[in-house]
Amino acid sequence: MTLVEITKTDFDVDLDIRYASDDNFTGAPVYSRAACFLNEEAAEKLHKAVQLAGTMGLRFVLYDGFRPTEAVQKLWDHTPNPDYLSHPGNGSPHSRGAAIDLSLLDEDGKLLEMGTEFDAMTVKSHHGVLDIPAQAQANRALLLGIMSAAGWDFYMNEWWHYQLFKPRRFPTLSDQAAGTKMMSGGSE
Secondary structure (H helix, E strand, C coil), rough: CCEEECCCCCCCCCCCCCCCCCCCCCCCCCCCCCCCCCEEHHHHHHHHHHHHHCCCCCEEEECCCCHHHHHHHHHHCCCCCCCCCCCCCCCCCHHHCCCCEEEEEECCCCCCCCCCCCCCCHHHHHHCCCCCCCHHHHHHHHHHHHHCCCCCCEEECEEEEEEECCCHHHCCCCCCHCCCCCCCCCCC
């Protein structure tokens, strides 16, 4: 399976790859370098979503895409919570290059209010909750509409997570197998 690198230039998105920094729920970098990859089908659907958002003067900020199997294991070892993380034995849609974590930016590059931070792991992160401000509900609905219109499925517990339908048709990949060089000691 071929992975496509998602760059700011090629996709007109901002990148804030949280697992390459300490600004994530583990408090430490998981990736040794900030990069975003998707499989070819997901990259095409992201491109469509970017076009749809652009017609409204909006852009995306990407928090994560392909997540090597080693990273899936590290995240699970830190917080083994099946409501928000895939068990490594099941294979995450992220480790198949078939999932993206993202949010919307307005025309000034400001994040739209979504009611919680990325990776908040709380009921307030779920789609359809009423315990967030009305503007955050509207922004989540806007994100959901754009991503759905571009052919993405969503995960009910995370407003930021979108994935291809039937992601298990793609294999899971380690950093070395993918050639992404995202993990310490990854492929050369």
